[in-house]
Amino acid sequence: MTKNKAKTGVLLVNLGTPDSTATADVRKYLREFLMDRRVIDIPFLSRWLLVNLIIAPFRAPKSAQEYRKLWTDRGSPLLFHTEDLKRKLIKTLDPALFQVEIAMRYQSPGIEQGLAALNKANVKEIIVLPLFPQYASATNGSVMDKVMEIARKWQIIPNISFISNFVDHPLFLKAWEELGNEMLAGENYDVFLFSYHGLPERQIKKASVDGYCKLNDKCCTNYTKKNQFCYRAQCFLTTRLIAQQLGLPEEKTITCFQSRLGKDPWIRPYTEDLVKELASKGVRKVLAFSPAFVADCLETTIEVGEEYKEQFLALGGEKWDLVPSLNSRDSWVACVKELVTAKTGQAG
Structure with missing residues (x-):
């Protein structure tokens, strides 16, 4: 191997987080x-x-309070878990072949x-991995858009994938199977609820191929090249595959969507x-998954893990656990x- 052989650059990108729990920083985010x-x-x-006169001014104080519940001595979990992922990944890759960096789509x-x-490292190519398992224009698409906006200003643009x-x-x-099995050990649940971040229905339709x-569930539960x-x-699909790995009963497994914003219809069920x-049907024990997120954050720890739990218990439920x-x-x-490594042909 040539000593000065150019490396492959890897950029891991997560959504982002306020720089602090101060209302001004949350509003900026x-x-x-x-x-x-x-x-x-x-x-x-x-x-x-809408954003500058309504949402940010009025939502920031409340969101700041929620972030304070989430914050730890290390700061934002979404950020430090992404930093930990980078450190561990670097240890598994040949340092002579790869350079790994992390970024947030919003803020720092x-x-x-x-x-x-x-x-600056003069890498020969850049592999960008948006840390969102399911593609959406508002997440993965936004990361790709921003990367291309920045790179097109460079004099020399390496291959970017x-x-x-x-x-x-x-x-x-496998990772979700391990986590699920740890929660299932010695426990019995009535329902397995998979909650994903929601999107406006119009965004789903805009991305539709040839209309x-x-x-509806008949369409979305049949994963094909037309709706890939x-x-x-x-x-x-994520729910089905994780449920199959864990052997969860289909009739007890539910897919749903959280975090609505505004009055326009978002994808259902909510x-x-x-x-x-x-709760009204007498369900007493729920195990919740949030497989749209790879790092604990406001939407998992607080929204699913605390807010929905409080609502469920107040309505008569007995147990609500979050994976x-x-x-x-x-x-x-x-x-x-x-x-x-699969992108570079070095997998395995």
Whole structure:
């Protein structure tokens, strides 16, 4: 091997987090996040007025309180779990062949910072892995868009490739199987609830090939080449595959969607509605999964793990447990390694 052989650059990108729990930092984060045209896909002026005059000013104080519940001595879990993932991944890769950087789509460390580090190292190629298992324009698409926006300004642009999703990767499923089995040991649950981040229905339809999208369970539970990039169909596929790994009864397994924003219809069923429905039907014990997130964050720890739990128990439920995210689990690190090395033809 040539001593000065150029490396392959790897950029792991997660969603982002406020720099602190101060209301001003949370407001800054919300503005950057929600002003992304792929997140709120309405005309710029309408989006600017909505975000800067309504959502950010009024939502920031409440969100700051929620982030304070989440924050630890190490800061934001989403950030430090991503940092831990990077450290562990580096140990599994040949340092002579790979350079790994992390970035957040919103706030810091930014994508521009991560790409600059790889560009400075004069890497021969860059593999970008958005850390979102299911492809959506508002997440994976936004990361790809930002990377290309930055790289097109460079004088020399190395080969840049993207990993668009990994819902059916065996090691991704294995990691969730391990976590699920740890929670299932010695426990009995009435229902297994898989809650994913929601999207407006219009975004699903906009991504439909030749108007194929029907936005119903008959369509979304049949994963084909026509709906392979449909976020809702990918979520239903993720649920089926993880449930199969764990041997969960199909009739007790539910896919649903959380985190609605605004009055427009979002993809259904809504998690908050199912919490009420399950309690009303006499369901007493629920095990919840959040497989749209690979690191614990506000949407998992607080929304699913605390808020829905409080609602369920207040309505008569007895037990509501949340399976933790993949974070920097060894089997997840192995999955990321395989995703990256497969792109270079060095897998295995």
